[in-house]
Amino acid sequence: MKKIINQPENYVNEMLEGLYIAHPDLITYTNNDLRCLVTANKKEGKVGIATGGGSGHLPLFLGYVGKGMLDGCSVGDVFQSPSAEQMLAITKEIDSGAGVLYIYGNYNGDIFNFDMAAEMADFEEDIRVESVVAGEDVASAGPAAPGEKNTRRGVAGIFFVYKCAGAAADAMLDLDQVKAIAQKAAENVRTMGVALTPCIVPRVGKPGFELGEDEMEIGMGIHGETGIRRGRIEPADQIVEEMLDKIIADLPYVEGDEVDVLVNGLGATTLDEQYIVTRKINDVLSQKRIHVHKYYVGEYVTSLEMAGFSISLLKLDDELKKYMEAPAQTPFFVQL
């Protein structure tokens, strides 16, 4: 394991200490607990937005706390959920009477804890909490049948949900309205990823799986969950075509649609490669007459030092577009 770390047990807390040192103007913590991260710029009367999840995905989750996006984030160990109590502490801190919206990924540990926190917030603190769960990885499961639970994993597309909900809250919409916008964003985003190498959880010290010297896995999840297929690594254009085929057919995105596109590096993949991918996405979408409103390219949701990338599409309407365009300032995302 080649990492610049000290004791693996201290990995998350030392990372957090560094984060507070670097961004004192934007973030702080509550409850005397480094893992209860909240905005340093609380806006009174606004709906609070909280997220949370395991570490190892920076800039996700905590990196989107700041102005115009999220208000709080509970931080777990690497790839492990934070606790309901930590979520509750944040909920109390960021509520200013308008209620709190939880936005998080579709993972059991997170769901159980956020549900518990929501119950405690209601039961113990009389804070109204609503939740929106992002689950948009088309490789992780089929679409949910009507009335059935969505079993898809939430991955990089959650960035779009944060952005839209954050801007809506910032515009002082009420909890139901903010939730409706988050829900709309979540329903209109689809993602798929590809992994080239595994990553190593510091306390484990060895890769969770192996990939052959010339192998890739299309559809792999950000904790190494099994994807759609393994095969020899292919040219970038071919990989992008396969991924976009699946993504586009799923919603489906159709001729005349307008989308925002997120090209997301998983950790070790260079920006060069991400732009090579961007170029091909633009080709494919132009051919299908799907209009791109804006590209976001870079590391938005990583899986430690995994090599690979994901593509997310968000179908826009005027409302989502307005919220996507709104300014934001967080440690990892600044938009004028």
Add this chain to the structure above:
Amino acid sequence: MKKIINQPENYVNEMLEGLYIAHPDLITYTNNDLRCLVTANKKEGKVGIATGGGSGHLPLFLGYVGKGMLDGCSVGDVFQSPSAEQMLAITKEIDSGAGVLYIYGNYNGDIFNFDMAAEMADFEEDIRVESVVAGEDVASAGPAAPGEKNTRRGVAGIFFVYKCAGAAADAMLDLDQVKAIAQKAAENVRTMGVALTPCIVPRVGKPGFELGEDEMEIGMGIHGETGIRRGRIEPADQIVEEMLDKIIADLPYVEGDEVDVLVNGLGATTLDEQYIVTRKINDVLSQKRIHVHKYYVGEYVTSLEMAGFSISLLKLDDELKKYMEAPAQTPFFVQL
């Protein structure tokens, strides 16, 4: 070689195509040559600032072209200088009568070509050009004796030079003044890096050197140039101490100084690790009573998918501080 690419020969141009697709509001190109990148927001009457160098270091160099920083960047093949003619084309495009400042790293190919471009700009176009060469890697050579040429490599610290010079030009200072500020920034910055893994130039297809499974190289350059020492990988805190010792003693930075700090990931090293490093830097600098004005943490200058990081310190005075704090908006760096 595990990369998301097409033909290695097309690596740089396809990357550039993607870049123009993603950032049409900020950058464009001149001379009908993708590799002659210029700002899409030319500001009349302002001193133009150009940089350039080999590809493979994104966000360096081109990522800092935009508002409040650079005006143009010529782009070479991976780890290869662009040509003097490309630099000249950019010089012509970004000059608006106030002259042009070249800021680039201390590498022979770049020096030769920028010097030639400067001569051609003068000889053929009557454009006044001045140059500032960044060379601040304390591991690459000893300090230059008075009157001697600086033989140190320029690495991540050039970001500070860009930022200060860009803000000075944006404030409509004249060429000599902008050059003086760039020079002052260059003289007050020191950098050192450490590498954990090699990287692969796409057209070469295999690593330029090897590092053992538990080895690191302190002081290695961003093209794999030999560093100060190789050894077993150590805890983050120990690595940071060794690097800071060398950096601090070199300028030297002393008690009471105020600095900006850049913690720069070389490609595959996670943000988590970069923040673990930030925490330790803060410890050491606090002990030495060197005051940190601001931390910049992330990938600012990479070496393809190399694992490792570098630390840069910029000693501030009121003037540099003012320019560091000025707003900027480029594809890879936004500051409000």
Add this chain to the structure above:
Amino acid sequence: MEIVSLVRFLESADRIMNENREYLITLDSVVGDGDLGLTMGDGFRAAYMCVKDGTHTDAGKLLYDAGKAMSTAVPSTMGTLMASGLMQAGKALKGKDSLESHDWIILFEAYFDGVANRGKAKIGDKTFLDGLHPALDALRSAIEGGKTLEIAASEAARAAEDGFENTTTMIAVHGRAATRGEASRSLKDPGAAVAALLMKAFESSLVI
């Protein structure tokens, strides 16, 4: 019965889970990520630590607080589910300062509901519930049939063990094991093993 019997129950759960750390790790290593021994050991330790000083006077509050302590200590899948069970049991027994035999039925029914509500699993999904459910039936019919609490607990523990063994007839549809589909059938469910240990802890807490 005094509510100290609840403290003894949690003490016994702490001891038994920690005696079975390796056993649970081994089970979870086959189908999951192998952390179950650690999370159950640490989780029930935290639950017991929270109540061991004996200052609780409300049975419901005792269980609720124990659950919260567990959820804070081990926010993993089973950690949160067990915490939800305890907290729900706490809500059901709120206000009581002593326990009848029948209250143990209420306790485990609520525990079951807490886990089921939180995890949305159904009987037959190859989870903890498939260990607890037969135990609950056994407990209920033994007590309603007039047997002593000791005998009822012992029958419940045996039923939980049987339920655990019986998970090899089921396909996992939740958590990591679910990714294996049909191949998960032959494997025993680690969560159901926790149910068996929990009922064993109940049984042994009555034998002083």
Add this chain to the structure above:
Amino acid sequence: MEIVSLVRFLESADRIMNENREYLITLDSVVGDGDLGLTMGDGFRAAYMCVKDGTHTDAGKLLYDAGKAMSTAVPSTMGTLMASGLMQAGKALKGKDSLESHDWIILFEAYFDGVANRGKAKIGDKTFLDGLHPALDALRSAIEGGKTLEIAASEAARAAEDGFENTTTMIAVHGRAATRGEASRSLKDPGAAVAALLMKAFESSLVI
């Protein structure tokens, strides 16, 4: 002499550099990154292509343009240095529409200065200059001693070859080879090999 002799010189340089691609690659692979055969082959090809149509009437402009073409084609260390040499030679011969023997001295002196100004290397630094410098001396003294241009060129070519061989007495202080310090001494300098090839090209361009 007509200025077409300059076209012939560049044609000959193009041919000889390309004939020696592998030779230069091999030399540069030992001390550098092995690209020298490619850059010199492509660079002198570009220089020649730029002037081969014979439309240039000004010797200086011809050399300057050839240098620019080279610098655009191969912006590597040696590519830019050779371009600088040609461009400096162009400046020195600006306005001439024919060449005396003495103009070849001016040409190579300027070429030397162009490379030296650009690269800031000194004699003895184990570079291209250590191949060109003795050739320049030989050329100058042969022409000033009244020998024919053909003989002078041939003596210059021999001197360049000797200069190249002689680089094994020097320690590299520029470029990639410099990182080897004392260990660089026993190796022949690839840039000096280019000087030898360049003078050989000059020699053979006179023998039609």
